[in-house]
Amino acid sequence: MGIQIDLDKCTGCGNCLPYCPFDLIEIVDEKAHIKDGCTLCGACQEACDYEAILIEVVAETAVISDTHYGIWVFAEQRNGQLKNVGYELLSKGRELANTLKTELCAVCFGYNINGVEQLTAYGADKVYLIDDPTLDNQQEDLYTGQLVKLIQEYRPEIVIAGATSFGRSFIPRVAAILKTGLTADCTGLEIDTERRLLLQTRPTFGGNVMATIICQTRRPQMSTVRPRVFKKNTPDKTRMGQIIKVDFNKEGITSRTKLINFIEDLTERVKLEDADIIVSGGRGLGKAENFQLLGELAAVMGAALGSSRPPVDDGWIPYSHQVGQTGKTVCPKLYVACGISGAVQHLAGMQTSDIIVAINDDPKAPIFEVATYGIVGDLFKVVPMLTEKLKNE
Amino acid sequence: MNVVVCLKQVPGITEVKIDPETNTLIREGIKNIVNPFDTYALEEGVRIKERYGGKVTTVTMGPPQAEEVLREAISLGADEAILFSDSAFAGADTLATAYTLATAINKIQEYDLIICGRQTVDGDTGQVGPELAEMLGIPFVAYVSKVEEIESDHMRIQRMVEDGHEAIETLLPAVITVVKEINVPRLPSLRGLAKAKSAAIPTWTAIELGVDENTVGLPGSATKVIKVFFPQRVHRGEILQGELGSQVESLLDNLREIKVI
The missing domain is CATH 3.40.50.620 (HUPs)
Incomplete structure (x- = not known):
């Protein structure tokens, strides 16, 4: 049971090392050695050219019932x-x-x-x-x-x-x-x-x-x-x-928790998940009041207001606006990222949007890698310009 | 109020970068840390103890070095800590992990409330909390953002849902998972650090837990990872050129042309 290195086959090349998501492989005496904590995910096994990594899994003996259907x-x-x-x-x-x-x-x-x-x-x-x-x-x-x-x-x-x-x-x-x-x-x-x-x-x-x-x-x-x-x-x-x-079969089912009341988050005028356009802000906004700028752009575009994690962490905007790994996954027709650097957790929640516009003053920000159109510049100039031009249409 | 807080040691990789040459994780300077969401669980446990009395026991399942997070927890106010560690536990999915935790927590016996973080930053599933509650046969509430009032056999809490907050009353004992909005974790005290250094942390193995090795770790898992790979990023970037004003114009022209505005 577990993972083993075939010491005859292992050449100690170290190719497997970077593939371990947990950094648990080391080379000891020119052979790979697996440290404690391995989850047997098998990433190293695929990386090994010498078939030297063996992951032994107990043969699944249970027979799957073929009566399961649908x-x-x-x-x-x-x-x-x-x-x-x-x-x-x-x-x-x-x-x-x-x-x-x-x-x-x-x-x-x-x-x-x-x-x-x-x-x-x-x-x-x-x-x-x-x-x-x-x-x-x-x-x-x-x-x-x-x-x-x-x-x-x-x-x-x-x-x-x-x-x-x-x-x-x-x-x-x-x-x-x-x-x-x-x-x-x-x-x-x-x-x-x-x-x-x-x-x-x-x-x-x-x-x-x-x-x-x-x-x-x-x-x-x-x-x-x-x-x-x-x-x-x-x-x-x-x-x-x-x-x-089907009738509700109450037998043996009781509720041990009770909903007392629901407090709706009223700042969310357009629901993020249903929005065709999302205007989203990040750390680059600098402070809570600056969401006002994005709010104005969102209003002229009929867009929902989103956020990356840092503004939510700092209490500038409620959690219900957060897009990303620990927030919502969105897929609008247009996603406008303002002052968002593009951490992988944020990208995970929005990168399948049809069109992504990024506005950021750092040309190296990873958000530009997924952006359809990027503007490298000061969002405090660009956003009001956009709002103004759209308003005049 | 006896509170059990479940912690997990995770790689501190939330800001990790991918090496574009080898398509692997760059891990220089990566240390193991307490799962960030669990620090809020611990803080809430300690606050409940300070308000209502009782004690806080922290537990973790993991390799021997996972003891580090338990020492850290003691420095932050936990009274006791137990490590569940055995090579038989390796490769556990959420079902096998919850089963191991449930067996161990049943052995602890004295508990009124079990607190977990909403999810870990490595696995990201958020499943161990609810699975644990079901295996212990007690109520469960996820995404708790406020503990309002605790009475002898029930408590009032608030939890976060997509479009707001719900006030909920639940019977005790219960399992809750907490979000980061619930509190601001404290820093370790000098006394806590001294206590953490000398604290005796028992290790419970599969034998101590009395579990069959086929019910824990990889053999006890219902799911199996068959492939791990790095996501392909869609590179489509066109950086607009020229003065800001004309960039804004050309952006709007592009958007109009494809009819998204």
């Missing part, structure tokens, strides 16, 4: 409104279901949910719907218990959910009860058709490294995906699907 998408709603992330996941799920030649089902819990038939228009063959007043606000204990019961009854082979704050909070609990694998914040989902496995690719180390992960023997295979990572298809209103109403 791909499920958890379609989240809030206050009766379905979230876009559900449509995005159904669009991706449709692709995966076609490859696997299986059915695609949406699972939706809530009360008086609007437009459930939209779920079939975006690709679901079946919708399991639980409409019950007690599921009105997202009570995690109830959602966890009920989703587990449904999965145990219908045995899907794959379950995908949005990595919203709600999804990231209750989906891991579902996985823990089912004792199965869950991969967070996937940015790529593909099928290995030969082994019927879901290949789940996600950023790790703050977006510096990508990892592809499988869940070999346990079912269902579970993933979460952030909003705006996958594109939603055009809904097909003529698609036929079955809406199956």
Whole structure:
């Protein structure tokens, strides 16, 4: 069990050293030596030209039950409104279901949910719907218990959910009860058709490294995906699907947490995730008051206001505006980055935007590498000029 | 209030750069640190102890050198620390990690509240907290930004969601994960540093925990990393030239041409 170096094959070349994401390989007596802390990720194994690195994994003996069938998408709603992330996941799920030649089902819990038939228009063959007043606000204990019961009854082979704050909070609990694998914040989902496995690719180390992960023997295979990572298809209103109403099975499920009240963040006029244009500010703004400048530009463009991490850390703007690895993932038609240097954590949240404009006085700022158009200059001159010209149109 | 705070030792690589020649991480000067989000968990644990009495026990699962983060935690106000370390724990995914932590915390017995950071900066999953809660069979609240009031068997907290804050009441014991908005962590005190130096930190191995080796580490993991690679950045940069005024003009012309404005 574990990782071993074949001392006969190892030449001590050191090629594997920089590939270890944890810096755990050293050369001792002209041979590679693995220090404590190895997670057996296998990055070094691929880098070795001499097949000298052996990672011994206990042969998976558990037989996968072939009674697991179908791909499920958890379609989240809030206050009766379905979230876009559900449509995005159904669009991706449709692709995966076609490859696997299986059915695609949406699972939706809530009360008086609007437009459930939209779920079939975006690709679901079946919708399991639980409409019950007690599921009105997202009570995690109830959602966890009920989703587990449904999965145990219908045995899907794959379950995908949005990595919203709600999804990231209750989906891991579902996985823990089912004792199965869950991969967070996937940015790529593909099928290995030969082994019927879901290949789940996600950023790790703050977006510096990508990892592809499988869940070999346990079912269902579970993933979460952030909003705006996958594109939603055009809904097909003529698609036929079955809406199956399921009664809320309260047996053995009680809520131990209670929502007292919700305090809405009122500074967010246009929702970041739904915006076509985002004007975003970084450390280069210098102080909280300067967000006013961006606010004016955003207003004339009909844009949402975003931020990189430093302004949020310094309390210039609420967290709900943060774009990046620990904030939101966005994919607008136009992203205007003002005074943002472009740390990898920020890029991870916005680099798939259609058009990126960067305004920064440092020509070496990494943001210019991903920018479609870059202006090297003082944002305090450029931004008001933009606002003025757009206003006069 | 007996609080258990879960910590993780991570490489301090949040500002890491990629070497464009070899496409690998540049790691000069990289040290292991306490996962930044966990420092807020620790601070909140210590504040709760100061307000309501009790003690703070910090725990971590990791290689022997992970003991460093526990000593640091003691210097910052933790009362006790336990290291869960065994080569059998290596290669654990979030499920196996949560299982190991749950088994160990059950052995600690005396706990009213377990606090974790919202996620680690290396794995970035945020899954261990909720999985741990489920394995202990106790309530869970994520992204807590304020602890308002603690009563004997329940507490009132605020947590962050996408579009605002929710005030929530939860039964105790519970697991919470915290965001950085919750507090400003203190610096170590001289007394704390002295205490950290001499503190006895027990190590619990798989034997002490009484776990079957097939339920922890890589064999106990449901997921497996099969490939690690560096992301390709899309290089599309066109730096506009000329005077600022004409750059702004040409930017707007470009944007109009492709009809994004």
